[in-house]
Amino acid sequence: MTVFRIQTPVNEEDIRRLKAGDILYVTGLIVTARDAAHRRIIEYLKSGKPLPVDLKGGVIYHCGPVVKKTNSKWEVVAAGPTTSTRMELYEAEVIEKTSVRIIIGKGGMGSKTAEACRKYGAVYTTFTGGAGALAANAIEEVVTVEWLDLGIPEALWVLKVRDFGPLLVAIDSHGRNLIQEVIENAMKKRNDILMKLGVM
Amino acid sequence: MTYSKSLEELRNTLENAIVEALEKAVNDLPVDVINALKKAYENEESEIAKAQLKSILDNVEIASSKRRPICQDTGLINYYVRVGCRFPLINKIEEIIVNATKKATLQIPLRPNTVNPLTGENPGDNTGRYVPVTHIELTESDEIVIDIVPKGGGSESMTILKMPPPGRGLAAVKEIVIDAVLTAGAQPCPPTILGVGIGGGADTAVYLAKKQANVRKIGSSNPDPVLDKLEKELFNAINELGIGVMGLGGKTTVLAVHIDYAHRHPAAYPVAVAFQCWAARRSTVYMDSKGYYRITQ
Numbered sequence: 001m002t003v004f005r006i007q008t009p010v011n012e013e014d015i016r017r018l019k020a021g022d023i024l025y026v027t028g029l030i031v032t033a034r035d036a037a038h039r040r041i042i043e044y045l046k047s048g049k050p051l052p053v054d055l056k057g058g059v060i061y062h063c064g065p066v067v068k069k070t071n072s073k074w075e076v077v078a079a080g081p082t083t084s085t086r087m088e089l090y091e092a093e094v095i096e097k098t099s100v101r102i103i104i105g106k107g108g109m110g111s112k113t114a115e116a117c118r119k120y121g122a123v124y125t126t127f128t129g130g131a132g133a134l135a136a137n138a139i140e141e142v143v144t145v146e147w148l149d150l151g152i153p154e155a156l157w158v159l160k161v162r163d164f165g166p167l168l169v170a171i172d173s174h175g176r177n178l179i180q181e182v183i184e185n186a187m188k189k190r191n192d193i194l195m196k197l198g199v200m
Numbered sequence: 201m202t203y204s205k206s207l208e209e210l211r212n213t214l215e216n217a218i219v220e221a222l223e224k225a226v227n228d229l230p231v232d233v234i235n236a237l238k239k240a241y242e243n244e245e246s247e248i249a250k251a252q253l254k255s256i257l258d259n260v261e262i263a264s265s266k267r268r269p270i271c272q273d274t275g276l277i278n279y280y281v282r283v284g285c286r287f288p289l290i291n292k293i294e295e296i297i298v299n300a301t302k303k304a305t306l307q308i309p310l311r312p313n314t315v316n317p318l319t320g321e322n323p324g325d326n327t328g329r330y331v332p333v334t335h336i337e338l339t340e341s342d343e344i345v346i347d348i349v350p351k352g353g354g355s356e357s358m359t360i361l362k363m364p365p366p367g368r369g370l371a372a373v374k375e376i377v378i379d380a381v382l383t384a385g386a387q388p389c390p391p392t393i394l395g396v397g398i399g400g401g402a403d404t405a406v407y408l409a410k411k412q413a414n415v416r417k418i419g420s421s422n423p424d425p426v427l428d429k430l431e432k433e434l435f436n437a438i439n440e441l442g443i444g445v446m447g448l449g450g451k452t453t454v455l456a457v458h459i460d461y462a463h464r465h466p467a468a469y470p471v472a473v474a475f476q477c478w479a480a481r482r483s484t485v486y487m488d489s490k491g492y493y494r495i496t497q
Contacts, residue, residue, distance in 0.1 A: 001247055021248060066272045066311045077309070078263075078272035083354045083387050107354070107386040108447055128255035129354065129389035129446055130479040132272035133263035151322050153311060166251060168448060182449045183385045186441040190382060193437050197374045 005163070009057030010101040012121035018169050020176035024125055025165035026102065029143065029158060030059040034082055036154040037147060038090035045097045052146040053158055055098035062087055062105035064153025066132070067142070074142040076159065078132030081106040084124070092116035104167055108179030114171045124171035126179075127164075138164040211289055211296060213491045214344070218300035221348050221495045222277070223308050225483040226269045229260050230497040232418040233393075233455070233480045240391060240445070240452040249450030256445070256478060271479045274310040275350035277301055277332040280415060284341035288489055293344070294334060301325070301332050313353070335407070342489040349414040349482045355388040355475040361406055366469040373398055373471050374434065380473040381438050381454070386447020389477035391455045393418065394438070397472040400462030405470035412458035413476040419456075427459045434459075445478075455480075 001021050006014055008028030018024065031053050033041065044051055065079035084091075084105030091109060094100060095116040103113070103122065106129035117123055127135060139159050146156040170178045194200045229237075237260070241253040263270040279297055283290055302325040304310055314328040315321070326332065360380050364372035377396060384392075395413025397405035422428040434457045444450025455478065464470065487493035 023251065064272065064311065066269055066274065066309060068309060078269040078274075080259075080272050082273070083357070085387060106389070106446060126446060126448070128252050128259070129386075130271040130273075130352070130477055131255050131259035133266065133268040133270060134255055134259035135272075136268060137262055151312075153313075166255060168248065168251070170448070178449075179386050179447045182443060182447055183382070185449075186382055186385075186443050189441055190378065193440055194375060194378060197371075197378075197433060197437055199371045199374050 008059055010059070011057060012101070015101050015121045015123055015173050018123050018172055019174065020169050020172045020178045022169045023165065024167040024169060025163040026059060026167065027162050027164070028160070030061045030104070030161055030164065031055065032061045032063045032065060032079075032155070032157040032159070034062060034064050034154050035086050036150045037156055038087050038094065040147060040150070041094055041098070042090050045093070051098070053156055055100040058100050059102040059104060060094070060100050062103070065157060067152060067157075074145060076136050076139045076142060076157070079135040079139060080130050080132035081127045083107040084109050088113055095120050095122045108170060108177070111177070114175070114177045117171050117173050118175050121173050123169050123173060125167035126170045127167055135164070138162055207288060210491045211292065213493065214289065214487055215296050215300045215303065217485050217487060217493045217495065218297065218346065218348065219304045219307060221346070221483040221485045222300070222304040222310070222350065224495055224497065225348055225481045226274050226308060226310065226350055227267050228264050228497065229270055229479065230417070230482060233478070234260060236418045236455040237391070237478060240455065244450055244452065246444065246450045248448050249445045249452070252445040252448060269310075270481060271352060272311060273352040273354065274313070275352045275481070276313055276356065277326055278349040278351050278414060279332055279334045280347040280349070280411065281334065281336045282339050282345045283336060284339050284343050286342035286489065287344050293336060297332065297334055298327050301327055310350070344487050346485045347415050347482060348485065351414060352389070352477050352479065355392060355477040358384040358388040359406065359410070359472070359474045361402055361470060361472045363402070364469055364471060366467065369469070370430065372469065373430075376471045377434055377473055378437065381441065381443070384475060385443060388475040389479065390443060390447060391445055391452045391478050393476040393480050394454050394457045395474040395476065396457065396459040397474070398459065398461040398470070399464035400470060402470045404462045405472035406474070408460040408462060409472035409474035412460050413474040415482060416458045422459065427461065431457045431459055
């Protein structure tokens with residue numbers, strides 16, 4: 001477990017250095033996107049429309065924040081990750097077509113995303129689920145917000161962050177998928193545990 | 201503590217007490233949950249799991265001291281109400297709860313989470329058709345007690361209901377629980393509190409499972425000796441799976457297993473499993489007919 005500090009924009013070389021189980025802190029810009037935003041990103045990419053935010057070398061955060069507006073300025077009050085599996089439908093294509101380098105979420109992602117990470121040089125990292133206050137602490141300001149018509153949780157929030165983390169590298173660019181490995185190991189124990197419980 | 205004279209004042213007092221209790225629920229984790237998380241931190245050997253638990257405990261600290269929501273998903277609000285037949289506002293309870301929810305959403309603030317499943321429209325105030333989720337029980341007193349649970353969507357999505365062949369009995373319950381935990385994996389933000397409901401109608405089983413996960417304190421023992429034994433057995437078995445904090449491996453996958461049952465139809469054996477995430481937020485408002493109230497966790 002090595003600890004890395006990374007500044008955005010991120011290049012492929014930085015990503016290839018990271019291994020599953022490493023810890024990462026990000027400084028720079030991150031962009032929140034949940035289901036609806038991912039769906040729209042794909043629509044824009046398909047129709048050749050430019051995205052309102054450049055994701056090249058960037059960071060996507062699966063998060064729907066709690067925000068407060070005071071004197072026309074947005075403030076993030078809590079911003080922990082949302083469950084990433086819902087974005088599995090879209091993420092591989094987003095990684096391929098936008099060259100985004102770091103995905104932040106929780107709960108793990110599937111083999112399509114893992115394959116895209118390996119092929120195009122990206123990582124999927126997890127921020128501790130539910131740790132909304134800790135996350136907000138590392139957010140310095142809201143740079144801009146796009147697609148607010150999708151609703152506050154679903155909009156693209158562009159956030160300036162300092163030492164955002166700890167992020168755990170769960171899928172690296174070398175083919176490892178930590179959470180999947182843990183669940184597969186748990187599955188292997190299933191029958192023994194049921195036997196102990198007197199079920200089988 | 202407040203003393204109110206008129207019904208109007210009593211109503212305002214109750215509304216504000218609910219807002220106050222919601223503020224407490226979303227910012228302060230109950231002591232029994234914090235202690236269970238601390239114990240998990242001490243027992244853990246894996247470096248990765250320990251780091252996750254440290255983030256959780258740091259987060260709880262920051263949320264409480266800065267009055268910020270523990271989790272950005274301030275949930276769908278669940279109210280478990282026990283109201284006395286002689287409580288003066290008994291006919292206004294639902295209205296008061298809806299108003300308090302709207303007020304709390306603006307004031308605290310809470311994330312507006314209620315969405316129309318047909319149109320996608322979000323009223324922006326955490327209310328809507330049949331929500332907030334409100335269960336009302338009648339008692340003989342002149343008081344009201346409301347358990348308030350802002351419940352996150354990640355754990356709620358993992359809820360299951362099964363109808364095994366009745367002949368399999370508790371063996372089926374055990375298998376369903378283990379498989380529910382395996383299927384949920386990292387998604388409900390483990391370590392979770394697991395609620396299991398056995399019997400009743402299908403709705404009863406889900407209600408009991410959710411209530412056991414949402415409201416019962418960690419460390420409380422089950423008054424039924426059969427269930428008490430089953431809870432301990434399942435607690436140990438689930439933690440042996442090694443899913444761990446956030447599915448990253450480790451010793452603690454559940455903080456507790458809580459089970460309740462209802463009598464069932466001979467031909468049906470409903471089993472429901474509900475998850476509450478580690479951010480198991482809750483608070484309770486007690487208020488008497490004169491408007492004296494207190495908030496506990």
